[in-house]
Amino acid sequence: MWPEALLAMALATLPAGAATGAANAAPEPRFLALGDSYTIGEGVAPEGRWPVQLAARLRERGIAIGEPRLIATTGWTTDELEAGIDAAAAREPLPADHALVSLLIGVNNQYRGRPLAEYEQQFSALLERAIGFAGGDPARVLVLAIPDWGVTPFAIRSGRDRAKIAAQLDAFNAAARRIADARGARFVDIAPVSRERGGEAAMLAEDGLHPSAALYALWAEAALPVAEALLRR
Incomplete structure (x- = not known):
């Protein structure tokens, strides 16, 4: 049987007006x-990703939000x-017309030794695109800080200069916050808790570098709270 016929049969069994309501549902x-x-x-199940967890928590609070569309790949820099x-x-x-857009980028710029000035320029351009995807409303854009990977076992095992990593990431995050604040986007500082x-075993994926679902x-x-406040406006 053709799919169209199956759909017609299914709609015919609905109560009067239900088919129209389903078709017109926002x-x-x-x-x-x-x-x-x-x-x-990286290294966690899809449901463990932080945007997916955030969407689930928003729905638990009665806020309608779709599953996030992710445009992200391990290793990506700003460009x-x-x-x-x-x-x-x-x-x-x-x-x-996105109700919510998140932007978290820059750790690989720092990891590869790319200059801060380049990050600032490219991050600014990405933020403008994010605002465009949010209907031109910067208040619907969440910018998350870059976590300090220098505290992880991976950094310790590889003999990295943890103080240097921390200082560089602090500078990147300060730039991201300044740019976000200037455009009216919302900055969420997850760097301190990270x-x-x-560095705790429970907060790490198996590679000893990337966060676990718990982190x-x-x-x-x-x-x-930031996402909830802006979506309830």
Whole structure:
């Protein structure tokens, strides 16, 4: 039987008016999450990713929000995220009506030794794109701080200069906060809790570098009041 016939039969069994209501039901508000390994959730199950956990917590509070669309890949720098957004938009259009957009990017710029000035320029451009995806409303954009990977066993085993990593990431985060504040985006500082808890075994994925779902839960908890407030406006 053709799918159209099956659909017609199913609709015919609904109570009067139900078919029209289903057809006219408003779609769930969109959530777009932009970033790198910290957004895609390297080493964790999809439900453990922080944007997915945030969406679930918002729904628990009675706030309608769709499952996040993630444009993120492990290892991406700011310019690679820019190219990734272009590629994703070519495959499937990116509308400008997202109720919530998150942006977390920059750790790989620091890891590769890329200059802060370059990060500032490219991050500013990405933030403008994020605002565009949020219908031009910067208050619907969450910028998350970059966590300090220098506290992880990976950094310790590889003999990295943990103080240098911390100082560089502090500078990157200060720039991101300044740029976000200037445009009216919401900055969520998950760096302190990541620095405090990010070296614990329970807070790490198997690679000893990336966060586990437990640490992502703390990030979602930090972002929750900000996201809830802006979505209830």
